[in-house]
Amino acid sequence: MSARYEAVIGLEVHAQLSTRSKMFCGCSAAFGGAPNTHVCPVCLGLPGALPVVNARAIEFAVRLGLATDCAIANRSIFARKNYFYPDCPKDYQISQFDTPLCSDGHLDVEAGAKRIRIKRIHVEEDAGKLLHVENADHSLVDMNRSGVPLVEIVSEPDIRTAREASEYLQKLRSLVRYLEICDGNMEEGSLRCDVNLSIRPEGSEILGVKTEVKNLNSFKQVEQAIEFEFQRQSKVLTEGGRVAQDTLLWDPAKGRASVMRSKEEAHDYRYFPEPDLRVLLVSEATVAGVRGALPELPAAKEARFVSQYRLPAYDAALLTSSRDIAQYYEDVVGAGADPKAASNWVMGEVMAWINERNSNIGVLSQRIAPSTLAEIISLQASGRLSSSAAKSVFTERAKRVEVTIHDQSGGSVSSVEVIVKELGLEQVSDTSAIEADARAVLDENPEEVARYLAGKEQLLQFFVGQLMKRTKGKANPKVATDAIKGLLDSKRAG
């Protein structure tokens, strides 16, 4: 039923800029703090106070504009967006309207196969936060967030599926983190997303009536909301109804959206140019300066990882999803590790370690420096460590350094070699020693030997397993296999 329709989706993403001070005053823009402590007459909207533009916030927005191939306006205009709400102290928000700072850019998803056009990126101020007190006849308002700088990134309706939307959003988050302009934390609200969605019969070029879904606080909720709204609108049309141009509010607990306001109740924001601010001038020289200081962007880095390190596209995408992880990877390779082996390690052990602890690469690299990981990888490559032994060294090393870090007595950090020795993890490749153990394994399992000789050759792995167990995993797997196979062959021949 729903297969007859396709979704037409545009996203409006608000990203809080991680400047030290607010958009139009000198107050701290940091998240949290005791309520109403990061405030002054300007961000409280007191009568007579005036806004002054934070140049750093403009620079951050230009970074994002350039990174998404937008045109940067040399002259852009701040505008007042008028609406009454208790979290909005002036009862208007300073935003941009018909002349945004950045316009006509794009962000590619699906490994470059799909282009999502970005209509505009503009700069504005955040509102305060209302705290609703249970069973009280009042609400509280915290103005710490009031005036924190935001960029709003508005896509064209080029997105068709929940997965595309989620990937676009993840790419965008990765980008703002690369650019070091936003921490990308959706739970704390530093990245927020509204979904505009309409549906139309597949193949049609005509846009349907769209709805807007608000209050989405995770990638998962964005996907769920899109699925929900697509199904809901499909049902309405299938049953011969009409989609109403409503604004909906997502309820994460119930997994459904309900109408917040209808078209008739929609605000007339009465935008007009903000007379307290002059036209925002951004010179070509400023733009060139920002462009020159841009870091290598995720897409370029991904392509370079494929060509320079001969990595599969999958590896390159995953490693470059975070600038810090990509840097760590390159440092490991730079310390002499094989690029593919290093990729496997970073995607595997390193990311698992971080995820299990909800930690980050910075913490890990204090425990396992890139050169340390390179050392472990080379021990494995030379055959001195089995893969499982190498993982044990990794884990142990991370643990010991952890101990040392908390140890105020200044105890030294244990080296990889010390751990290998202490744990007795060094792999045995000495053929004669392994042959002795192999002989013992075969002697202990005469029935299996007989079945093997009778043609059940899959039992080879059983013998190798027993041998590894007997050597506590230290036997070189290849030498061990060769030894078992050699002895069995000589039995068959004998």
Add this chain to the structure above:
Amino acid sequence: MNLAALSIAETRKLIASGAVTPLDVCESALKQIEKRDGDVHAFLSVDHDAVRARAKKLTESPEVRSLSLAGVPVAIKDNMCIEGTRTTCGSKILGNYHPPYTATVVERLRDAGAVVIGKTNLDEFAMGSSTENSAFGPSRNPWDTSRAPGGSSGGSAAAVAAGMAAAALGSDTGGSIRQPASFCGVVGMKPTYGRVSRYGLVAFASSLDQIGPFTRSVEDMAIVLNVICGKDARDATSASEAVPDFTQGLDAGVKGLRIGVPFSFLGEHIDASVRASFEALLNALKRDGASVVEIDLPHAKHGLAAYYIIANAEASANLARFDGIRYGHRSSRAKTLDDVYMQTREEGFGREVKRRVLLGTYVLSAGYYDAYYLRAQQVRTLIIRDFASAYAACDVVLLPTAPTPAFKLGEKTEDPILMYLNDIFTIPVNLAGLPGISVPCGLSPDGLPIGAQLIGRAFDETTVLRAAAGIERVSNFRSMAA
């Protein structure tokens, strides 16, 4: 002797010589307020203890002899914030609001040694031309207390005229300094937009508002301007243009000055007494060696209409914050959030403010923006160009400040349009952002002051002041307080 009636220049001499102290001057001002303000009602608040404490401290300060405004009692229009001092904007909606910060202009005056003598009455949120729109009752013209002092800065003009302060600050959005200066027979100036920081001035129409002084002489005007002009990092619209010493060159006279007069704009609606006084002034200026050239400001007649669109649009947003949520009056009848907004604003704002907020909201509404707001901005651009071409032929423009001398209280309160027409000659100056001054040039047959308005190129206050000093000389106007 009322020391507050002396010129600032004289006061400075007396204080520098040690003949009088800041405390003497301020006691004089307080005494004059006691004597006159019962009739005039120029002040909304006077904190005697604070005035005396400040004046005493100044008197004991070793710096007092070197400060340019040491001990000078200055009145402040009650739409400028002073930390801890009640600020009303002439409205009920601010309730008992005490701002937690001080306006830049007030800081600058204090740094120069001035004493804030009190906060003055105004039309609510500076919306009006007679000070009759104050929620705290009208001020009266010291020359004739049955008449209006003009507005919206009527309290400040009256305070200076009646010798209750040596100088005062007002704000001028469409004539609110110059017109009351004309009505009260004092000098009032609106500097170039951006010359004086607006930080701490409760906004009426941000792109038009400008703070400026009232004084009893052009020289005093220059002295106060020297203190308050200049870039302020807290006001993004304040200008970085260098501030010259405005007291220099005041004696240069009008000889050789080209004075432009837009005769066709004067129209037929100006009072006979104003016309007679204006023509006498032109002749006197010519005798003094100025040349009078006819100029054309073809779009100035549309200024009033454009102004009431732009100013009201900006006001509708600027006054939105008075909503009963965070400070000021909150309706006790409100049951829901929307009630809080609507009842509070219904109870807290006066008729004129509501009228303007409604008009301003309307002209910005979807579907009307282009026809009103955008068109008005286009008119504004044309008026700016009119002045620019006029200055190719003249150095300064001369107009009457207002079409009539002071009118009777209540005479125009029932007809808003009639009231708005008072500002027909002053509004184009705000739209163009230019410096304008009103300087007394004579008396009407009824003995009421009449003002002449000089308008200069942007940031050319110097020429405006020089010409104003010239008018002051030829007019031989006697200040009421002196």
